[in-house]
Amino acid sequence: MARLKKRFPFAGNAPYVCRRIKTTMTLLPFGNLPPHRARTFLPAKARMTQWAAIEPHFDRLESEAAACTTPKDFERWLHHSSELASALDEEGSGRYIAMTCHTDHPDAKKAYLHFVETIEPKLKERQFRLAKVFLAHQQRAKLPGRRYEVLNRDTELLVELFRPQNIPLETQETKLGQQYQELIGALTVRFRGEEKTLVQMGVYQQETDRSLRHTTWEAVCRRRLKEATRIDSLFDKLLSRRVRMARNAGYSNYRDYMHRAKGRFDYRPEDCFEFHRAVETEVMPLVRQLHAARRSQMGLKALRPWDLAVDPLGRPPLKPFVETDEMVRRTQRIFDRMDGELASGFRGMKRLKLLDLANRKGKAPGGYQSCLAESRLPFIFMNAVGMQRDVETLLHEAGHAFHSLAAQEEDLHSYRSAPLEFCEVASMSMELLGNAHLDEFYTPPDAARACQTHLENIILLLPWVAMVDAFQHWLYTHPEHTRAERDGAWLKLMERFGGEVDWSGYHDAKRKSWHRQLHIFLCPFYYIEYGIAQLGALQVWANSQRDLPKALRQYKDALSLGGSRPLPELFAKAGCRFRFDARTVKPLMAMVKRQLARMANGTPVR
Numbered sequence: 209m210a211r212l213k214k215r216f217p218f219a220g221n222a223p224y225v226c227r228r229i230k231t232t233m234t235l236l237p238f239g240n241l242p243p244h245r246a247r248t249f250l251p252a253k254a255r256m257t258q259w260a261a262i263e264p265h266f267d268r269l270e271s272e273a274a275a276c277t278t279p280k281d282f283e284r285w286l287h288h289s290s291e292l293a294s295a296l297d298e299e300g301s302g303r304y305i306a307m308t309c310h311t312d313h314p315d316a317k318k319a320y321l322h323f324v325e326t327i328e329p330k331l332k333e334r335q336f337r338l339a340k341v342f343l344a345h346q347q348r349a350k351l352p353g354r355r356y357e358v359l360n361r362d363t364e365l366l367v368e369l370f371r372p373q374n375i376p377l378e379t380q381e382t383k384l385g386q387q388y389q390e391l392i393g394a395l396t397v398r399f400r401g402e403e404k405t406l407v408q409m410g411v412y413q414q415e416t417d418r419s420l421r422h423t424t425w426e427a428v429c430r431r432r433l434k435e436a437t438r439i440d441s442l443f444d445k446l447l448s449r450r451v452r453m454a455r456n457a458g459y460s461n462y463r464d465y466m467h468r469a470k471g472r473f474d475y476r477p478e479d480c481f482e483f484h485r486a487v488e489t490e491v492m493p494l495v496r497q498l499h500a501a502r503r504s505q506m507g508l509k510a511l512r513p514w515d516l517a518v519d520p521l522g523r524p525p526l527k528p529f530v531e532t533d534e535m536v537r538r539t540q541r542i543f544d545r546m547d548g549e550l551a552s553g554f555r556g557m558k559r560l561k562l563l564d565l566a567n568r569k570g571k572a573p574g575g576y577q578s579c580l581a582e583s584r585l586p587f588i589f590m591n592a593v594g595m596q597r598d599v600e601t602l603l604h605e606a607g608h609a610f611h612s613l614a615a616q617e618e619d620l621h622s623y624r625s626a627p628l629e630f631c632e633v634a635s636m637s638m639e640l641l642g643n644a645h646l647d648e649f650y651t652p653p654d655a656a657r658a659c660q661t662h663l664e665n666i667i668l669l670l671p672w673v674a675m676v677d678a679f680q681h682w683l684y685t686h687p688e689h690t691r692a693e694r695d696g697a698w699l700k701l702m703e704r705f706g707g708e709v710d711w712s713g714y715h716d717a718k719r720k721s722w723h724r725q726l727h728i729f730l731c732p733f734y735y736i737e738y739g740i741a742q743l744g745a746l747q748v749w750a751n752s753q754r755d756l757p758k759a760l761r762q763y764k765d766a767l768s769l770g771g772s773r774p775l776p777e778l779f780a781k782a783g784c785r786f787r788f789d790a791r792t793v794k795p796l797m798a799m800v801k802r803q804l805a806r807m808a809n810g811t812p813v814r
Contacts, residue, residue, distance in 0.1 A: 235306040238561045244584035249288035256299035266334040282347035290621035297581035311393040312570035336370045371456045385730045389572040413517040414525035425514035429717040462684040466733045474775045486790040487674040499708035510710035526596045528649040532565045542645040553613045567591035577608035586612040607638030615770030626771040630778045632741030640749040660807045671705035673739035695719035746796045747784040
């Protein structure tokens with residue numbers, strides 16, 4: 209999962225942080241990191257910790273803009289604006305990183321909430337003022353049109369949607385998201401005399417002992433359901449605030465507002481529905497085939513939720529590593545074999561301690577990559593417990609990190625982050641490209657098994673993406689719904705996209721299974737990107753099978769553009785088509801099916 213950034217100029221993109229403050233310094237795995245470029249606008253020792261020290265920099269920027277009389281002056285002003293935005297972004301990211309690494313630490317929570325409550329609201333007002341200065345400036349029309357096309361478009365959108373009355377609602381939304389992460393991060397169960405996180409309990413879903421899988425799955429479900437009322441209450445509060453934000457901005461529903469707010473210039477909600485239909489017609493038949501094969505291989509009358517992660521042939525779980533340091537060493541060797549430039553980037557992250565990978569109590573769920581915007585360095589967060597999925601996650605987040613490093617020399621802050629639809633191409637492509645080197649973790653047969661599982665999971669991911677996205681469309685176009693209606697809408701989507709899984713006896717767990725998708729709580733409408741990007745990544749992988757050096761070159765060239773070009777151009781630079789209809793999905797699913805057949809016949813992955 210990429211760090212979520214609003215791709216707007218002049219924005220610090222809080223709450224996703226940087227320059228460390230005293231209370232969180234010792235909680236971060238990395239120390240003080242110098243700016244990638246020496247500051248030319250901010251004083252070298254200026255810190256972004258208190259609004260009283262931040263505001264004069266905005267005053268100075270507004271004064272400087274008035275003095276710009278040539279395009280060269282104005283471009284220098286834009287670089288100064290980017291320098292301030294980068295420093296603020298890094299301040300926010302550092303605090304977010306510390307909070308997610310230590311959700312149970314009061315100092316981390318306090319520092320994060322201080323930024324969210326006292327700095328971020330004031331930032332939004334001043335960023336809006338700077339955006340208006342930019343749009344109104346007489347030198348803007350004299351800037352190179354192609355170079356500033358995306359900046360102009362994004363700034364116009366910022367000004368169009370800004371509403372002062374939404375600032376406190378956005379602050380409340382962020383705090384509610386933090387409460388969700390704190391709640392989920394603290395959930396544990398007692399198993400065999402030990403306290404275990406829910407992530408750690410997931411390991412048992414790969415065990416061949418079916419009664420063990422059932423017992424552990426049920427224990428996790430009970431623990432989640434115990435908090436169901438609290439989780440529903442958090443979502444109700446999020447929903448009400450999001451609906452108000454949309455109405456304040458003049459939109460009849462939050463779906464249409466967020467589609468616009470996310471800068472989706474290149475596709476519409478109707479295109480998302482086209483994706484849902486493509487998944488239903490082109491992917492669901494493969495899902496049903498996979499489920500039927502699994503049921504037959506396991507000798508079961510029906511597949512149950514605890515039968516989906518275990519090896520269907522009864523082989524023991526893949527054990528790629530024991531300690532996370534071992535995972536890092538073996539992943540490094542994958543990159544060494546793949547590409548020297550990528551390998552060097554990952555090696556540098558390890559040296560600078562920009563990795564926090566092991567699961568532990570008090571750590572927020574999930575995984576992400578966050579770019580420290582002034583240092584221009586990536587940080588990877590995840591919850592590894594010794595599963596093959598951890599290897600895939602590290603490859604995924606490393607793809608995001610390579611994206612950050614590739615755009616490192618871009619001096620416009622907003623251009624160093626791409627639209628999420630392409631950010632996920634960077635990460636998902638790296639998962640697929642890394643498959644060719646999984647013998648760094650496994651024997652050849654186990655490497656083939658891991659690759660086969662990964663491809664099957666891609667088939668299974670696309671319906672989940674369609675389901676989560678369709679659910680959010682329903683949620684926000686039916687804002688007056690009850691909790692029962694909400695669960696009912698989810699159940700209908702499970703019938704459409706859930707495949708052949710028998711949930712008998714676990715109706716409550718089934719209707720509340722959306723609770724485990726953190727994007728619904730933290731990042732509304734951020735999920736279709738995974739589906740769009742997966743189609744792009746499959747195209748990159750297909751290209752690599754025809755000409756690996758060319759495919760890698762295209763991949764890296766596309767990453768180096770950051771967010772400086774519109775989405776269709778980014779996809780084209782990577783050798784892909786920006787389409788996600790049935791015409792695009794069908795041949796890609798046929799390719800995956802052929803590759804799975806080759807693996808079943810003992811042919812190694814390429």
